[in-house]
Amino acid sequence: MKNYEIVIGLETHIQLNTASKIFCSCKADSWGADPNTNICPVCSGLPGVLPVLNAEAVQKGALLAAAMHAEINPTSYFDRKNYFYPDLPKGYQITQFDEPIGKGGYMDLHMPDGSQRRVRIHKLHLEEDAGKTKIEHGERLVDFNRCGVPLVEMVTEPDLRSADEAAQYLTQLRQLLRWIGVSEADMERGHLRCDANVSIREVGSTLLNTKTEIKNVNSIDAVRLAIIEEAKRQIEAVEAGERIQSYTLDWDADSGTLRKMRSKETEADYRYFREPDLLPVVLSPEEVARVQSSLPELPLARRARFIQDYQLSAYDADILTSERGLSDYYEESVRLCAGSAKVVSNWMMNDLIRLMNDTGKSAAELRLRPADLAEIIQLVEGGKINPSTGKSLLARVEAGAGKASQIVADEGLGLIADEDALSQQIASVLAESAAEVESFRAGKESLLGWFVGQVMRRTGGKADPKRTRELLLELLKQ
Amino acid sequence: MSSIQLSAYQIAQKVRAGELSPLEVLDEHLKQIAAVDGLPGSLSPKPLDPGEEAKVHAFIEVSADLARKQAEQVQARLERGEDPGPLAGVPVSVKGIFCVKGTTTTAASRILHNFRPPYSATTVERLEKAGALIIGKTNLDEFTYGSSSESSAFQPHPNNPWNTERVTGGSSGGSAASVAAREAPLSLGTDTGGSIRQPAAFCGVVGLKPTYGRTSRYGLIAFGSSLDCPGPLARDVRDAALMLQVLAGADPKDSTSALAPVQDYLAALQEGVKGLRIGLSRDYDHITYPDTLTGEMSVQAIQPEMNSAVRAAAEVLAGLGAEIVEDVPMPNARHGIPAYFVISRVEAASNLHRFDGVKYGYRTNKTVPGLSELYRATRAEGFGLQPKLRILMGMYVSAAQHSAQYYQKALRVRSMIRSDFTQAFDPRGTYRLDALLTPTTPTTAFLRGEVMGDSVLMQYSDQMTVAGNHAGIPAVSIPAGLDPLGLPIGVQFFGMDFREDLILRAAYAFEQATQNAEWRGVLPQVLRGSEVKA
Helix, strand or coil: CCCEEEEEEEEEEEECCCCECCCCCCECCCCCCCCCCCCCCCCCCCCCCCCCCCHHHHHHHHHHHHHCCCEECCEECCEEEECCCCCCCCCEEEECCCCCCEECCEEEEECCCCCEEEEEEEEEEEEECCCEEEEECCEEEEECCCCCCEEEEEEECCCECCHHHHHHHHHHHHHHHHHCCCCCCCHHHCCEEEEEEEEEEECCCCCCCCCEEEEEECCHHHHHHHHHHHHHHHHHHHHCCCCCCCEEEEEECCCCEEEEEEECCCCCCCCCEECCCCCCEECCHHHHHHHHHHCCCCHHHHHHHHHHHHCCCHHHHHHHCCCHHHHHHHHHHHHHCCCCHHHHHHHHHHHHHHHHHHHCCCHHHCCCCHHHHHHHHHHHHCCCCCHHHHHHHHHHHHCCCCCHHHHHHHHCCCCCCCHHHHHHHHHHHHHHCHHHHHHHHCCCHHHHHHHHHHHHHHHCCCCCHHHHHHHHHHHHCC | CCHHHCCHHHHHHHHHCCCCCHHHHHHHHHHHHHHHCCCCCECCCCCCCHHHHCCCCCEEEECHHHHHHHHHHHHHHHHCCCCCCCCCCCEEEEECCECCCCCCCCCCCHHHCCCCCCCCCHHHHHHHHCCCEEEEEECCCHHHCCCCCCCCCCECCCCECCECCECCCCCCHHHHHHHHCCCCCEEEEECCCCCCHHHHHHHCCEEEECCCCCECCCCECCCCCCCCCEEEEECCHHHHHHHHHHHECCCCCCCCCCCCCCCCHHHHHCCCCCCCEEEECHHHCEEEEECCCCCCEEEEECCHHHHHHHHHHHHHHHHCCCEEECCCCCCCHHHHHHHHHHHHHHHHHHHHHHCCCCCCCCCCCCCCCCHHHHHHHHHHHHCCHHHHHHHHHHHHHHCCCCCHHHHHHHHHHHHHHHHHHHHHHCCCCCCCCCEEEEECCCCCCCECCCCCCCHHHHHHCCCCCHHHHHHCCCEEEEEEEECCCCCEEEEEEECCCCCHHHHHHHHHHHHHHCCCCHHHHCCCHHHCCCCCCC
């Protein structure tokens, strides 16, 4: 068999998390609503109504363009894409055709094996979503709730070379969308939808062969599996001397198989023309600059900075920048801890993420704020409490028990700070353990741990282990 | 004296002063409708007897109950000591293309025969708020696609009150006829290529197409969205100004509505024409018309009375102190209709997509095997000839392989037409016009059935008006005489963007100066022998 490579382009539809729909004042999100309960004359296409553009959708579209390193088009236009379908109540979709909000752009993929690839963006435009249809008991039912939901359609160049790269692209895209706050990017709820265009070619070739389009893949894993399946099918077909035909394929997640939907040999003519009901979308240089400057530090840049500035491992930096709220939490905690970045990282990687998992909250949602975490870390680091007390305080502060230092004071959880008191306790332990003292002095120095344990038992865990050890050595060696 | 003798301005004044009851005004107009209108337009018309043939048939639906409720509200506001608004108690007929809550809004098409909108057009809401009584929905060409109102799916179509064997013009034919026949002093029409001004000219009334964006399109069932413009039809210039005052202004529901401030049109009327520069153009004294066999364009003369009416009007205005500027070039006027054929059809075909039998309106009764058959049968049965022709043409010229040749080219022609006007109105240019005076139509009202069936010829009756829609500028048509057959002649003033005040001033000055002209003493045929005085 020859050596093949897969050529993949991804077409994504991103639902913007605006308050209202793109051309009317209906709520943008209809999740859980009964069919046709979140509609109005405008989004259901009654005669005589007109669209009014939602400024928030333009802002979020422009912000995404900036995040994708695309040029924000100072004057973009809406166009009509004309076709008939029952879920499209006007008989045309209002979309952007030749002058979209974003031009160009790219995303750099960082593969887990350390390799990198730049994926260029072919198209980035705003549009309205269509409704949904389904057939039930032989009847076609239409739900217009989704009509008019603001979308960004973003299409990559055929720059991806493996199913893993496609999955990584979607993972990074999802992270980015949430990071800049333009979409909830929940694939199961359809906030982020993906069609994959797949073709194969011999390694070394630069030709683009006939591609097939895989639709209805609504998880990152499904995209990966569907591409693997389709590439396998294409390779087998080519090896058997067949020609690849331009199909649209439907991914059946239950069976993990692809089903041919329709042949796509001829392009439909949508008779695009400028939407006469809307004005051009003009963004002044000041507005473009405002969008650019409102762009937060992006995940990859922050990851690099964490490695550089805080000497984090790539693994820790990945985790701590997986979500913007978590990375903000980390930086704020480091700042409040006066720079013990590695210590904070350990606390977060081990304990805070566990707390998030246990409570099902994001970092931003925790009641335990970075100031609380910093306080607890400082109590431990300063020898005021022992680490296990610190860890138990995380959950208690989160549960609303109050400030950590207050809990420590109220419940007497602090370590014995009085050197004389501690020395007395140690002296008592030594007095009661004459045989062990004998053995230690005879050279069995491994007994030191046993003595520390005894002191801890006697003090109910309030002895500072480090100081205890020092004092023990002092007394034992007298 | 019946209130049908009064202008809208007079009715509103008397109603606000408590001298006239809005309910009385309504009853008198309903009585006039009963007397002159005959059967309303219907999808299954009965054969008409000669008496019905001589009726006006302006309405598809008379909304007496709605108007009565509104009259009662005006009355109640008066009794509470509130101002019921500048159109208090004034009956207004509304072209059947506007959505009006509580009425059937058919667009004169079978495909919307049962559509009752859950909202009203912004223009209609503004009329209601101003105290107007929405007296009924007038007949029109199906979806406004025509210039005679004969293509309505609701027959009988309107007849010209001046001669019921002749057409009203269109597409706001029912509106113009209802005003001419004194069934309502005002009507709300739409103008996409001349659909307010041409029927106004044919029916001897005033018709004003505002600047594109001056009046909201929300709730107007779209024809050519970049050209459509709601506006008033009235019996005199002051009434048109009064109604425009109510209609004009930005609408948050229409992104293409303009934010430009609205002038005081009534006050402007008093300023006269002294010092205004009014242009005449030789490019408007004929039409350029394609030979139907060869497609070659040839110059055709227009009815001579049209040019003499323009000349006479110019002399009247000159006598009042206006400066007449001769020979203003409008070289692209002759491209107006071909460009309109393309642009309006592309937008129309797209705007008609939503009528598919799925959501509202007509759906085929046939049992169909699938979705595309449902669309096909519904649209084949629901649309008349004109929508079908316009869909075919619109689809053809916007197809990917033809778009550059037709649609994109038409858009360039459109901007050339606009630049003709920009130059003529340029305050630092050669002509520095305040208004351009032209005939409104190439002929007076033609006979019923005379042009119907020839879509190209029908379209050419808009050649004098269509440039205003391409350019987006305001224009008003006013009565300027009668032809030898006793049919009204209209002349038109084009103005610059958002300067409706200037063209209304010129129109009003002409109207006032010709109050005693002989032709003003002649009544429309359907009013002769009644107690109505000219």
